[in-house]
Amino acid sequence: MKLSHRDFADVRVISVTENRIDAACAIQFKDEMRHLTDTGPGRVVLDLGSVDFLDSSGLGAVVSALKAVRNGQRLELASLNPSVERVFHLTRMDSIFRIYDTAETAIEGKSDAR
Amino acid sequence: MRAERGFAPPGAPATLSGVSVKELRLDVSATPYGVQIGLTTLRDGLRGIGIDDSELPSVELVLAEIFNNIVEHALAETEDGVIEVGLQCTPNGLWITVEDDGNPMPDGKPPLGLLPAVDVPVCDLPEGGFGWFLIRELAHDLTYTREGDKNLLVFRMAVGRGE
Numbered sequence: 001m002k003l004s005h006r007d008f009a010d011v012r013v014i015s016v017t018e019n020r021i022d023a024a025c026a027i028q029f030k031d032e033m034r035h036l037t038d039t040g041p042g043r044v045v046l047d048l049g050s051v052d053f054l055d056s057s058g059l060g061a062v063v064s065a066l067k068a069v070r071n072g073q074r075l076e077l078a079s080l081n082p083s084v085e086r087v088f089h090l091t092r093m094d095s096i097f098r099i100y101d102t103a104e105t106a107i108e109g110k111s112d113a114r
Numbered sequence: 115m116r117a118e119r120g121f122a123p124p125g126a127p128a129t130l131s132g133v134s135v136k137e138l139r140l141d142v143s144a145t146p147y148g149v150q151i152g153l154t155t156l157r158d159g160l161r162g163i164g165i166d167d168s169e170l171p172s173v174e175l176v177l178a179e180i181f182n183n184i185v186e187h188a189l190a191e192t193e194d195g196v197i198e199v200g201l202q203c204t205p206n207g208l209w210i211t212v213e214d215d216g217n218p219m220p221d222g223k224p225p226l227g228l229l230p231a232v233d234v235p236v237c238d239l240p241e242g243g244f245g246w247f248l249i250r251e252l253a254h255d256l257t258y259t260r261e262g263d264k265n266l267l268v269f270r271m272a273v274g275r276g277e
Contacts, residue, residue, distance in 0.1 A: 020150070022146075022149075022150060022178065023146045023149065023150075023178075023182045023185070023186075024146035024147050024149065024150045052171075053153075053171070053174060053175075053178075055175060055178040055179060055182065055245075056179055056182075056242070056244035056245045056248060057182060057242075059244060060240075060241035060242050060244070061241075063239050063240070063241050064241050066236060066239070067236055067237060067239060067241075082171070083171030083175070086171070086172075087175065087248070090247075090248060090251055091229065091232070091244050091247065091248070092229065092232045093232060095232065095233075096232055096236075096239065
């Protein structure tokens with residue numbers, strides 16, 4: 001599991017560089033996300049554009065990352081592929097996260113977009 | 115992975131003579147990485163028996179949830195466990211059997227798979243409990259039987275009827 005990140009004025013964009021978040025890598029994903037949100041600004045966007053497979057372990061890891069952000073920090077999602085979007089929709093987790101179509105619109109988005 | 119004739123999951127319609135049988139069998143190593151490799155292998159195999167790319171994600175998701183549960187529960191104490199999976203493309207969908215020789219389901223039944231509540235404060239959001247919900251949402255005609263010391267799941271996915 002590899003995560004990369006780019007920092008902008010007031011937002012950190014974290015990109016998953018592998019094509020799946022599953023039971024085999026969920027714990028590592030959580031650990032790396034924890035590190036990147038701990039050291040990040042008040043707004044963090046997770047770009048899932050490279051991910052074409054997410055199972056319930058992967059979903060749980062993304063939820064865990066949301067629960068681990070510090071008080072006042074936001075974690076938002078961008079660029080969900082249809083198969084990933086479907087898992088969020090079926091489990092109603094799409095009602096929990098602010099989800100942008102692309103990382104670019106997320107970067108432009110105001111921090112109070114919701 | 116090997117194509118095989120004469121395989122018919124219980125409840126599946128008999129194969130019509132003259133109709134080519136489209137089926138796969140695969141043994142999956144019951145570890146998280148074994149599951150990952152098995153699912154990747156099955157992607158190619160499923161394309162080969164007529165499953166459309168747009169239909170692959172739901173099949174892969176259901177299989178992932180079932181395999182993960184077997185790894186985490188049925189075969190949790192086993193180091194060299196194997197999951198045997200069979201898939202057969204029929205006119206009414208893709209019939210799938212999954213077998214393991216691990217612990218039986220609690221109470222002899224697969225979980226109901228109710229959706230955990232998500233309209234709760236962020237700190238109380240569920241991080242698990244979605245697996246059987248997703249299986250129940252996407253799989254049809256699911257049956258579980260304990261046969262001797264084996265678990266047998268049989269179900270149908272409403273895919274693979276495009277041709």
